Amino acid sequence: MSMPIRIGTRDSRLALWQATQVQQYLTSFGFQSVLTPIKSEGDIDLATPLYEMGVQGIFTRSLDIALLNNTIDIAVHSMKDVPTQLPKGIVQAAVLKRGPAHDLLVFKKDIGFLEDPQYPARIATSSTRRMAQWLHKYPLHQIHNLRGNMQTRLQKLADADWDAAIFAEAGLERIGLLPEKWMRLDWMLPAPAQGAIMVVGRAGDEKTLNACAHFNDEPTTTCAGIERSFLRSLLGGCSTPVGALAERSGDTIYFKGNILTPDGKQKTEIVKEASVGEAGSLGQTAAEELLNNGGREIMQLLKTQNKVS
Secondary structure, eight states, rough: OOOOOEEEEEHHHHHHHHHHHHHHHHHTTOOOEEEEOOOHHHHHHSSSSSTTOTTTTTTTTTHHHHTTTSSOSEEEEEGGGOOOOOTTTTTEEEEOOOOOOEEEEEOOOOOOGGTTTTTTOOOOOOOOHHHHHHHHHOOOOOEOOOOSSSHHHHHHHHHHSEEEEEEEEHHHHHHHHHHSSSEEEESSSTTTTOOOEEEEEEETTTHHHHHTTTTTOHHHHHHHHHHHHHHHTTTOTTTSOEEEEEETTTTTEEEEEEOOOTTTSSEEEEEEEEEEEGGGGHHHHHHHHHIIIIIHHHHHHHHHHHOOO
């Protein structure tokens, strides 16, 4: 009898939900598995803003180490948390069908404050991408740092004197925490691969990789891959204010991408489309066009700011 596949996961409620989905897929295809929760650095330090933590891989590093040490056989991640360059010896095993990709605003009373251009609303988020896009649209608003798991962040919003906070819709929906007062931010481009779940495994572990291939969702793999290619071509990490969304309609992929300065004062964006057959280079092409139309100046500014800090 073969050993069960050991599924590595962070121990947050959302991460365990995601890992359980993978476990259910494996079971449906006749594979035994067991969940192995592991704490990440990003879960332990909840006070420091992500953009001050050298955030690249902060939520995946502990699982990467466990995978390479053969403590687990696969790791399950929110795909937006995974660095675009996987560590040597680790490969993408599967991408699950995508959930909602957009962000939403959870507000405490009502959203009338959005109609008052002079009101300095207090908005909470730890994401530089969300902060930059929000300040671009609402330059007088104040941004407050918000870290922790979904339950912690909702409680912090309830306890603090903030007007609202920004969350990923998929995260709240998946664990049944979508509150009564929320609004989808259709105008805000999500993080590359937001709403998608990635499974990674060890290179050469063909038995496990073949098991995961059974539930790989090709449309999500394609669209999230384009977004990650866009981010990688910009040389950006998940703390860089980059938004991207690729959506498939029929035989066409529609893509939107942007990059901003953290204060939201500078922004450049790109809109492109390509046939599914020609979509392999869409992310890279879009990034090159963006860089040539103002994006390079913003990237240079970001690098200068990172050196100073």
